[in-house]
Amino acid sequence: MNGTAPRRGGKERALARQHWLVKSEPEAFSIEDLERAPAHTTSWEGVRNYQARNFLREMEPGDGVLFYHSNASPTGVAGAAEVARAAYPDPTALDRRSPYFDPKATRADPRWSVVDLTWRATFREVISLDRLRQVPALARMILLRKGNRLSVMPVTPAEWKAVLGLAGSKG
DNA sequence: GCCAACGTTGGC
C-alpha cells in the first residue's frame, strides 16, 4: 500500500462513451474540410471560451461528435466525427502569428486546449435548425436553447440517437 | 447588415 495506485475517475466514464456537438462556420472549416484533411483528422483549435474549453477537457477518444455548421445556409448539423485524442495544450494560443494568439497564455499555463477530431460522416443533407426544432426528443438540447452561444457542448445519448436517426432518414 | 444575447474587461 504505497498510496500511488492510480484512481480511476469512476467506472461510468470507462463504460459509457459520451457525445458532444461542436460548431464551426463552414467558410472557416467545414465537415468537407475535415473529410479531406490528412487522415480525416484535425486538431480543434481556437476555442476561447472557458465553458467550451472545459467540455473539450472532458472528451475522451472514441466519444462521438456532431459537427454543426453555423452562419451557413442552411445552418445545422452537417456530419459526425469522433474524438481521436484527448485534450492537450492549444499551440495556437502561443503563436503570435495565429489569429487565435492569446497574450496571456504561457508555456507553463497555456490556458487553452484542443482535441483531435476524426471525420466519421458527412450527411447527405444538412439537418437544419428548423428540422431539429421539430423533433420532440431534441426539445431540451443545449444547442436549441435561446441565446446559446457555446461552441462546444454535451449531447445526451437520446439526442445523439435522434440526430443520427434524422441523418439516416429522408427529411 | 441588423440586432439580441452573451462573455469579458476594466474603472471604481
Added chain:
DNA sequence: GCCAACGTTGGC
C-alpha cells in the same frame, strides 16, 4: 465585487 462598456456570436 459591482456593473457599464465593449466585443463577439450567430440567426435571420
